[in-house]
Amino acid sequence: MMQKDDLKLDEMQGLSSQQAAEGLKEHGYNEINEKEESEWHRMFRRFWGPIPWMIETAALLSAFAQRWEDFAIILVLLLVNSGVDYYQESKALSAIRVLKQKLAHMALVLRDGKWVQLASRELVPQDIIKLKSGDIVPADARLVGGGDFLSVDQSALTGESLPVQREAKEDVYANAIIKQGEMMAIVTATGGATYFGKTVELVARAQKEERSHFQKMVMNVGNFLIAITVVMITVIIAVGLYRHEPTLDLLVFALVLMISAIPVAMPAVLTVTMAVGASVLAKKEAIVSHLAAIEELAGMDVLCSDKTGTLTQNKMKISEPYVVGLENADALLFYASLACKEENSDPIEEPIFTYVKAHGLYEKLSGYTLKKFLPFDPVGKRTEALLSLKADGSELTVTKGAPQVVIELCNNDFDKSEAYAQVEAFAHKGFRTLGVAYRESGDEAYRFAGLVPLFDPPREDSEEAVADARAKGVNVKMVTGDNIAVAAYIAGVLKIGEKIEDVRELKGESIEEYLILSKVLAEVMTKKMWPKASEEETSELVSGIVSEVKKQLIAVELPKGSVKKHESEIIAMIEKADGFAQVYPEDKYFIVDELQKAGHIVGMTGDGVNDAPALKKADCGIAVSGATDAARAAADIVLMTPGLHIIIEAVSIARITFERMKSYAIYRIAETIRVIIFMTLAIVVFKFYPITALMIIFLALLNDIPILTIAYDNTKVREN
Incomplete structure (x- = not known):
């Protein structure tokens, strides 16, 4: 059967209304479907989980007694904790809404x-659309003609x-976004099936661990305290019972002792x-949208950093011509x-004009x-460009473009040969190179x-920030959509490291095995x-032969999973x-x-829509x-100051905060054990109740009020 893109343009009639209606039934609307959780469900979910269960158990025991x-008091603590958590999640849920708003609204079909x-x-799918300069591409499509080429800004996808x-x-x-040109295209995918739609689905699917690493530790603390209390009770x-004491008094006292052992105020103190x-962090211009991210930032050992705009300036500059x-x-830049x-x-042209303006050459342009x-x-x-010199009318033709x-x-x-060698040298550094030539009358x-x-x-x-990160035990990994040459050059300059992987190696699309095979075949032949x-x-x-095979393999898309x-x-x-390159x-x-599966606490920096899924998936998205807006909504921390240095400073602040939280947890364990063991020894050994049940409750709650000051404690942490 002949495909649509095999047809000649003058034979194209597009889909009929009936075919389009059938297509809508089969594929659905060209929009991102989003399953929203009801507000009631989100609200009541705050009361379901190990920590809420502990507090609710304490409340029920209090009511029973x-x-x-x-x-x-316990109920107020529960509501405050749940309210803070609900508010923080509400801010984060805006990620998908922002992404949905980015889709194009109208199309010429x-x-x-x-x-x-x-x-x-x-x-x-199979609709024929027209794309021209200024348009936002409404769906994934394959160009079929109607023009020579399109210049396309894919930053929304690749960054x-x-x-x-x-x-x-x-x-x-x-x-x-279409920057230049006009062409026709056949729609190949719509809605959630598009690359952009898959990005949104990744954001929706990117669920963090149900509990953070520190929350797991808090749960272990709570379980430990309850276990000790149960044994002592x-x-x-x-x-x-052996002494024939009143059973009701024993049960009431035991219940109150259990209540005092449950760390009711722990979530509030930690919050x-x-x-x-x-x-x-906010004073340092790092806005935290998810409080638990502070714990993860403190323990982060791998930071995946987007290259463009994070490690680099995202602004082209001219190297040594x-x-x-x-x-x-x-003279060369003036001709260019x-x-x-x-x-x-x-x-590509903006840095050329920046150069001529900085070197006092811009005014000379008016002479032509x-x-x-x-x-292009x-x-x-x-x-x-064909120009004439205003002074004498002489003509000058100047060209610039691909150096070859x-x-x-x-x-x-x-x-x-020397010129070609220089082109190769620039390419190995990851530079984009323009050749310039002129022709006079x-x-x-x-x-x-x-x-x-x-x-x-x-x-x-960036270089200093990478070094500081390494000193603090944080391994920075650069992630970019650029090719390996560009990635390797930047990684070398910033001293990140020399081992840059083509992401195709990770997806089973490696060319190394093919190159080994081609070398063996070439030797035999x-x-x-x-x-x-x-x-x-x-x-x-x-x-x-191997070099030529490598060039061909790099230019083609290998089937996924071809190398297991x-x-x-x-x-x-x-x-x-x-x-990582080509990402x-x-x-x-x-x-x-994969890094999380290996047990790493992963941070991810980013600035574009393309970064949103990974930002949300990471333990700490920055x-x-x-x-x-999409990246900010998906992130846990939003930086207002450019550069990596603020991230490293934020790591130090987060570690100080984490140390305070750890100090409180240790204090709470010691205090609970002290009270429980003291009460047990007094009753079992000395045969008397040293304090009443009401005193135990006040002792447990009032102990947590002064300890709130630990949030402002002067704490020192180790560098790494």
Whole structure:
């Protein structure tokens, strides 16, 4: 059966209304379905769980013993704890709502042979849509023609700010923005089936542990105290019955003793302590939206950091240019600026204009009149500007673009092999390189002017922040959608480490096994076809074949799972890696999940929609300065100041807060054991009740009031 994208454009009629209606029945509306929990369920869920059970048990025992004052106090504590928790969760639940609002609202669709404007929610797979500059892509689609190319901003999906070029038979994804061009496309996926929809579903599915690590410890403390109390009460009741003491008095006393042993005020004390810590963090411009994140931040041992905008400035800059046949770099950059249009606000061209302005060359541009401008296209891979000098009317043609293309246009006296070697050197550093050439009146061919390397530089404080993190026992792993060369360069500059993994290695799409196989085959074939070749000739030929195979493998998408890896092997790879390249949202989520399975407490920084699932899944999700609303809503901590240094400072503050909480827990254990053992010894050994049941209640509750000051205690913690 012929597919839609095999049809010629003039034969396309689009779906009929009937086909579209059937498509809606089969696939549903092009929107993200969200199963919302009712407010009542969310509210009552606060009263269900180990810690609420402990407090509720204490309240019931108080009511059974008719200690109504105690019952009222315990009930107030329960309501306060539940109310604070409910409020914190309400703020976090806005993540999916923010993501839903980002979907496009209208689309130009071919229906019944006519172009019509429809709500994007009514799109179905196989619909034909038209995309043009400024449009938000309403669904995943495959380009089929109607233009040469599209320049697409996919930052909503990948987080990388530079637009990418897309041609016919290539895919574009929902919520990407068309920056340049106009083409038709066939819808391939809608709603939750789109890449963007899957990101939202990941956020919805990204559930943290039901209880934090510290809450688990608190539960263990509570269980320990109750176990000791049960043993002691059993002893007291047994001794009392042996002495023929009144049974009712024994039971009432035992119940009150049990109430005093249950750490009723513990959640309240811990909440106050964390709230004080959150207040200190807020003064440092780190806003805590989920109080339990303070505990996790304190124990965090792995920080997965997004590269763009977190470790780097997210702003292209010019490195050392390679100049040929011109006086200096100023002349090269001036020629490059002549082949740019400032009004396009192209992120590749902006640093060129920044340079010419900083070096006093911008005014010289007014001395030229632009007669013709050819914009960049994926086929020619260069821009070209025809200008005339206002002073004498002489013409000048300047071109810039892919260095290999520009170099081949030129025939002036320069060393092409040296130029290509320089292009390779820039590529190994992860730089994007522009070739620049010019042609004056009377010239038949272009003259090569040089190469302009561009890169996204690291933030000034990133290297120091990474070192501080390592000193505190936090292992920073860089996560980026960029290629390995870019990731390796930034990781090297910041001293993060040298082991950068292609995420395809983790997903069973490794090319290493294929390269080993290709090397073996190349060696066998070479020896069969050229048996007289020397070892050096054979080695050179095999290396060339393997190198070409590697280029081809990198360019194609390997089937997932083509190379099987056991989960333990994948976890080991993730733990050993210093960073990950070619990463998509589901990969970030996967990396965090695998690290958690290995027992790590994982922090994740991010700023884009693409980071939201991993931010929510992480033990401590950190939205950096300038983050999107979706990232902020999914995160536990939102930073108002850029850079990693504030995160490291926040770790120190969180550890101080955690130390205070630990001190309280230790105090509560000691105090409870003291009271229980004192009462048991007094009754069993000395045969008298030293204090009344009411005194026990007051002793237990009043002990927790002064200990609230521990939230403000001056605490010192070890660096690591």
